[in-house]
Amino acid sequence: MSTFYETRYASGPKAIKNHDTTQLREEFLISNLMEEGKINFTYTHFDRYMAGSAVPIEPLELEPIDPLKADYFLERREMGIINVGDSGEIEIDGNAYKLAHKEALYIGQGNKKVIFKSDDKKKPAKFYINSAPAHTQHPIKKVSLEDANKLDLGSLETSNDRIVNQMIIGGIVTTCQLQMGLTELKTGSIWNTMPPHTHDRRMEIYFYLDLPEDQSICHFMGEPQETRHVWMQNHEAIISPPWSIHAGAGTSNYSFIWGMAGENLDYTDMDKAKVTDLK
Numbered sequence: 001m002s003t004f005y006e007t008r009y010a011s012g013p014k015a016i017k018n019h020d021t022t023q024l025r026e027e028f029l030i031s032n033l034m035e036e037g038k039i040n041f042t043y044t045h046f047d048r049y050m051a052g053s054a055v056p057i058e059p060l061e062l063e064p065i066d067p068l069k070a071d072y073f074l075e076r077r078e079m080g081i082i083n084v085g086d087s088g089e090i091e092i093d094g095n096a097y098k099l100a101h102k103e104a105l106y107i108g109q110g111n112k113k114v115i116f117k118s119d120d121k122k123k124p125a126k127f128y129i130n131s132a133p134a135h136t137q138h139p140i141k142k143v144s145l146e147d148a149n150k151l152d153l154g155s156l157e158t159s160n161d162r163i164v165n166q167m168i169i170g171g172i173v174t175t176c177q178l179q180m181g182l183t184e185l186k187t188g189s190i191w192n193t194m195p196p197h198t199h200d201r202r203m204e205i206y207f208y209l210d211l212p213e214d215q216s217i218c219h220f221m222g223e224p225q226e227t228r229h230v231w232m233q234n235h236e237a238i239i240s241p242p243w244s245i246h247a248g249a250g251t252s253n254y255s256f257i258w259g260m261a262g263e264n265l266d267y268t269d270m271d272k273a274k275v276t277d278l279k
């Protein structure tokens with residue numbers, strides 16, 4: 001067996017009022033990603049969204065995990081993958097898709113056999129994976145950063161100069177409910193997503209990468225008037241419930257992958273909170 005999972009139940013904003021650091025981390029932080037030779041998933045009860053990773057030393061076959069009660073993983077699900085390691089390949093029902101560093105692949109519902117491979121086991125591919133329930137099949141599509149829809153946001157003056165690469169998004173890839181992208185902060189910029197926002201229609205997960213050694217990220221969550229912080233390291237992810245803001249500041253610049261699913265596919269329908277109203 002190479003596909004492992006853990007479950008995170010959904011909670012409401014009242015619950016975290018009394019959470020201490022340990023409880024916050026146990027419920028929302030995902031720190032078992034990028035383990036070599038394994039496929040690790042976190043199955044959340046927020047929109048039944050899953051985040052995980054596959055780091056193949058030998059080829060790793062995706063297996064259906066118990067909560068799916070399915071014959072194969074993608075029987076009722078779709079999947080988005082971004083490779084944050086060296087080059088690799090994903091074989092889907094006998095067809096090979098090469099994925100270089102920071103390239104993405106969308107795999108629609110109904111694809112049966114998925115195998116993750118690295119080109120060189122000494123420099124493995126590191127596949128970051130998100131998955132959401134799907135009601136119909138959409139075509140497999142590879143997306144590179146050149147293909148992405150780019151939003152040039154923020155400024156150096158407010159320490160949030162960044163490019164949002166929308167990769168798995170309407171207009172580029174047709175999905176049931178999954179959206180994913182990679183945001184890169186420029187040197188000297190440390191804040192992502194300011195002003196912060198919620199979207200009660202969709203949950204979201206942030207996965208941090210490109211963080212230099214010995215640096216950290218302070219991620220903020222909670223309702224805009226009742227925030228909490230979680231200190232995070234490179235290659236950790238954090239679950240953002242639909243009622244929660246999701247924003248962070250690093251002790252250096254960094255990148256992060258955002259992925260979300262829920263009621264609609266409208267990236268722009270965020271409910272923005274004024275920075276001066278945050279508590």
Ligand SMILES: O=C(O)C(=O)C[C@H](O)C(=O)CO
Binds near residue numbers: 153162164246267270
């Ligand atoms: O830096 C940003 O701003 C983001 O990348 C925001 C995310 O894309 C997001 O939260 C989408 O809802």
Ligand SMILES: [Zn+2]
Binds near residue numbers: 246
């Ligand atoms: Zn968001």
